Amino acid sequence: MSSFLKYFPLKSYFPWLTLALGIGIATLPLALENAYLLRVWMLLLIYALLALGLNLLVGLAGLVSLGQAGLFAIGAYCVSILATKAGFGFFPGFVLSMLLAGGFGVMLAYPTVRVRGVYLAVITIAFGIIVENIAIEWSSVTGGTMGISNIPKVSLIGTQLSDVQFFYLIGAIFLVGFVLHYNLIHSRFGRAMRAVTQSEIAARSIGINPIFMRTLAFVVSAVYAGAAGALYAYLNNYVNPDTFRFADSVRYLLMVILGGSGTVIGPVIGAAILTYLPEVFQALGVWQQFAYGALLAFVMFVMPLGIVGTVVHWYGLLQPKRAHSSQPWPAPQAEVDDLLEHRIERDSICLRTSSLTIAFGGLIANNQISEDVRTGTVHAVIGPNGAGKSTFLNCISGFYQPTSGKVELLGQLTVGMPTHALARLGLARTFQNTELFGQMTVLENVLVGFHTSYKGGMLATLLRLPIFFNEERHFRNLAEALLRYVGLSDYADEQARNLPFGHQRRLEIARALALSPKLLLLDEPAAGLTHGEIEDLKSLIRELASRHITVILVEHHVEMVMAISDRVMVLDYGEVIASGSVQEVQDDPKVIEAYFGSAGTREILATPVATVNRLA
Amino acid sequence: MTEQLLRIENLSVAYGRVEAARGISLSVNRGEFVAIIGSNGAGKSSTLKAIAGVVKPTTGEILLEGKPVQGLPSHEMAKRGIVLVPEGRHVFADQSVEDNLLLGAYLHARRKSRDGHGLEGMYSLFPLLGERRAQLAGSLSGGEQQMLAIARGLLARPKLLMIDEVSLGLAPKILDFLFPLLTQLNRDGLSILLVEQLATEALAVASRTYVMENGRVTIEGPSSQLARDPRVMEAYLGKRAAAPKPPGASL
Numbered sequence: 001m002s003s004f005l006k007y008f009p010l011k012s013y014f015p016w017l018t019l020a021l022g023i024g025i026a027t028l029p030l031a032l033e034n035a036y037l038l039r040v041w042m043l044l045l046i047y048a049l050l051a052l053g054l055n056l057l058v059g060l061a062g063l064v065s066l067g068q069a070g071l072f073a074i075g076a077y078c079v080s081i082l083a084t085k086a087g088f089g090f091f092p093g094f095v096l097s098m099l100l101a102g103g104f105g106v107m108l109a110y111p112t113v114r115v116r117g118v119y120l121a122v123i124t125i126a127f128g129i130i131v132e133n134i135a136i137e138w139s140s141v142t143g144g145t146m147g148i149s150n151i152p153k154v155s156l157i158g159t160q161l162s163d164v165q166f167f168y169l170i171g172a173i174f175l176v177g178f179v180l181h182y183n184l185i186h187s188r189f190g191r192a193m194r195a196v197t198q199s200e201i202a203a204r205s206i207g208i209n210p211i212f213m214r215t216l217a218f219v220v221s222a223v224y225a226g227a228a229g230a231l232y233a234y235l236n237n238y239v240n241p242d243t244f245r246f247a248d249s250v251r252y253l254l255m256v257i258l259g260g261s262g263t264v265i266g267p268v269i270g271a272a273i274l275t276y277l278p279e280v281f282q283a284l285g286v287w288q289q290f291a292y293g294a295l296l297a298f299v300m301f302v303m304p305l306g307i308v309g310t311v312v313h314w315y316g317l318l319q320p321k322r323a324h325s326s327q328p329w330p331a332p333q334a335e336v337d338d339l340l341e342h343r344i345e346r347d348s349i350c351l352r353t354s355s356l357t358i359a360f361g362g363l364i365a366n367n368q369i370s371e372d373v374r375t376g377t378v379h380a381v382i383g384p385n386g387a388g389k390s391t392f393l394n395c396i397s398g399f400y401q402p403t404s405g406k407v408e409l410l411g412q413l414t415v416g417m418p419t420h421a422l423a424r425l426g427l428a429r430t431f432q433n434t435e436l437f438g439q440m441t442v443l444e445n446v447l448v449g450f451h452t453s454y455k456g457g458m459l460a461t462l463l464r465l466p467i468f469f470n471e472e473r474h475f476r477n478l479a480e481a482l483l484r485y486v487g488l489s490d491y492a493d494e495q496a497r498n499l500p501f502g503h504q505r506r507l508e509i510a511r512a513l514a515l516s517p518k519l520l521l522l523d524e525p526a527a528g529l530t531h532g533e534i535e536d537l538k539s540l541i542r543e544l545a546s547r548h549i550t551v552i553l554v555e556h557h558v559e560m561v562m563a564i565s566d567r568v569m570v571l572d573y574g575e576v577i578a579s580g581s582v583q584e585v586q587d588d589p590k591v592i593e594a595y596f597g598s599a600g601t602r603e604i605l606a607t608p609v610a611t612v613n614r615l616a
Numbered sequence: 617m618t619e620q621l622l623r624i625e626n627l628s629v630a631y632g633r634v635e636a637a638r639g640i641s642l643s644v645n646r647g648e649f650v651a652i653i654g655s656n657g658a659g660k661s662s663t664l665k666a667i668a669g670v671v672k673p674t675t676g677e678i679l680l681e682g683k684p685v686q687g688l689p690s691h692e693m694a695k696r697g698i699v700l701v702p703e704g705r706h707v708f709a710d711q712s713v714e715d716n717l718l719l720g721a722y723l724h725a726r727r728k729s730r731d732g733h734g735l736e737g738m739y740s741l742f743p744l745l746g747e748r749r750a751q752l753a754g755s756l757s758g759g760e761q762q763m764l765a766i767a768r769g770l771l772a773r774p775k776l777l778m779i780d781e782v783s784l785g786l787a788p789k790i791l792d793f794l795f796p797l798l799t800q801l802n803r804d805g806l807s808i809l810l811v812e813q814l815a816t817e818a819l820a821v822a823s824r825t826y827v828m829e830n831g832r833v834t835i836e837g838p839s840s841q842l843a844r845d846p847r848v849m850e851a852y853l854g855k856r857a858a859a860p861k862p863p864g865a866s867l
Contacts, residue, residue: 321633323831324634383787385757495632498632502655502657528656531851531853558788595789596788
């Protein structure tokens with residue numbers, strides 16, 4: 001029984017919502033008195049399918065497409081040509097049209113390597129225009145402005161479907177699309193897409209390839225558009241270029257935005273309103289367009305997150321507020337012990353840089369840095385603001401490519417490797433100004449850190465195979481354990497952006513630990529922490545080192561650096577001015593001059609200006 | 617009794633379901649240097665943001681010179697003389713240092729000619745900024761950005777300057793410059809409300825200090841008294857409160 005329930009989590013709203021939609025679709029033809037209204041409903045479901053696909057692109061991956069009508073056209077023309085010229089049946093043509101549209105999705109995703117936001121929208125507009133133009137001009141294949149008529153009605157197993165039967169076919173395909181849409185949103189892929197949207201830098205640092213995620217989003221949305229286009233061609237038995245214009249692309253985007261982008265049911269509601277409303281407004285005669293526009297403007301003003309998004313937001317406002325509290329950390333957890341267990345030989349070289357140099361224009365930010373970092377040690381990097389410490393971390397973690405020199409991680413040359421590949425090798429990091437996925441919950445932030453540890457692929461995710469549930473439960477338990485480890489359990493369900501700054505740092509560390517890193521780069525982890533919290537941080541870092549995790553620590557909190565570091569490297573103007581044990585560095589006159597300031601500076605200073613002059 | 621500049625009563629702030637500040641009451645007298653210390657999540661930043669109008673308080677009263685100002689948007693607060701130097705500095709990264717400063721003087725743009733905004737004064741206070749006046753603010757080091765953020769705040773001619781975490785991510789040498797500078801500004805008559813994680817430093821510069829814990833003010837009083845308070849010493853000052861600081865050690 002329990003294993004059965006696992007597949008039908010009754011406390012979730014989704015199975016009930018799907019059931020309600022299914023019953024609605026099954027009974028609708030009985031309630032409609034004429035064939036015209038049935039047609040409107042078929043159109044509505046087709047647009048809803050299209051909008052669901054577009055929602056994955058807009059709501060999850062944060063990419064705006066104003067060329068969706070082009071993909072819709074490709075699906076429609078593909079089945080039409082196959083059915084009229086090659087005699088294809090419904091299903092082969094349907095599948096091929098989805099594949100073809102998916103292929104164009106890859107093509108559309110390519111510009112995202114360079115272009116984002118409104119600039120990308122312009123490219124998608126261009127795509128839509130090109131498709132429309134080809135449909136008009138390539139008349140030997142597309143029939144030109146006349147289009148393709150005589151598309152046969154759908155036949156299955158030798159019998160031609162009645163209108164009601166075809167409605168049920170569309171309904172069934174819509175429901176499959178609806179469930180897969182949900183399954184994708186609520187999976188590691190959906191999380192990873194949202195992560196890439198909210199902080200691409202952080203997503204890369206935990207092993208997610210943003211290009212792959214954006215391509216995936218484009219392909220899936222294109223497949224949905226292709227499927228919708230194929231159904232549309234069979235519904236009308238006729239296609240021509242008039243139905244695939246820029247204005248149609250805009251309407252599809254409106255469906256998603258109006259209903260609530262990123263929500264499960266929003267696109268369906270948006271599609272329903274924008275398809276059904278013109279029917280209702282026909283009674284208004286010449287005022288039809290005016291009423292349509294005015295209503296749209298009004299709804300978006302009152303409900304800026306779209307209908308469903310805003311209702312969910314309002315519901316959230318009604319939730320009782322309470323004070324949250326953090327716990328001391330690190331709090332030992334058996335699950336974390338297993339997660340962080342590494343069998344690497346201590347004192348081997350974990351990271352070696354040789355003559356590492358990086359220049360930005362004329363500014364040499366890192367100059368000939370050669371440094372060995374041994375496994376299981378805490379290696380601090382200190383120096384004045386602007387000395388090139390963060391640049392050094394960015395070079396090691398693949399965010400910057402060095403101008404010259406070598407970086408070896410665990411014996412492997414890593415120059416030229418992208419950040420996400422380095423993360424998969426076992427390099428994790430935190431950021432000076434914290435890079436969290438602000439609009440995801442605290443628990444999701446850690447969970448997304450396990451993205452590359454999952455073995456179940458896309459098929460297991462979409463079909464909800466047992467491995468999906470097992471892995472999801474496994475990693476959820478680990479993520480909860482990591483939150484207990486850093487003392488943030490109480491915040492698990494809150495959005496990360498609502499955390500105080502110091503707690504955001506802890507969360508970043510928990511997310512980095514989810515990678516089970518061999519090398520952990522911490523960029524100013526103590527900034528914004530109080531004395532007690534810094535004491536906790538010190539014990540965490542020492543504990544990680546005792547687990548053979550190598551830590552490179554960029555930090556200004558000198559007392560902490562001196563207390564926990566095995567070695568200290570001092571940078572000034574991009575160059576190593578000292579490197580050695582804590583004692584050696586502390587007594588080095590060059591370091592005192594460049595960084596600490598001379599002893600008793602604070603008392604001696606008569607005016608602040610004097611210091612500035614010394615600094616300059 | 618000295619004149620009260622700012623007084624807040626029973627102020628609460630919440631983000632989503634997280635209640636950050638719960639019934640905070642505090643005051644700043646004209647010309648006073650007041651600090652708020654406490655751990656992360658205590659509600660210090662939220663209190664400052666509510667006073668600056670960046671977030672709307674859920675309950676409570678904010679009185680500036682006796683007049684209620686709670687619920688006003690942040691640009692109105694700035695007009696009335698409450699200026700916030702935000703946590704993490706938030707300089708306009710793609711504009712030059714000079715343009716950043718001119719934006720600080722935005723409220724007073726109509727009153728004076730370009731030279732009269734007080735830019736030169738800022739450059740003599742922060743000579744490093746003068747050297748870099750044409751450079752993009754985003755290319756400055758963390759310490760220089762903090763100087764720029766403070767200078768930008770000063771140019772708005774605040775009655776009350778609020779600074780959230782002056783020390784965040786800064787090297788010791790920069791702090792050796794900034795903390796005395798704040799003391800100097802206060803001596804020249806500026807009222808300052810400082811939120812700071814480095815309790816030792818905050819207690820050294822502020823005349824009066826509030827300690828916040830878990831959204832509430834738990835201890836308040838003259839800084840010198842708090843520095844000797846065992847509760848404060850244990851939680852926020854650590855051993856360093858008793859032992860003299862080693863030369864060159866951190867703040």
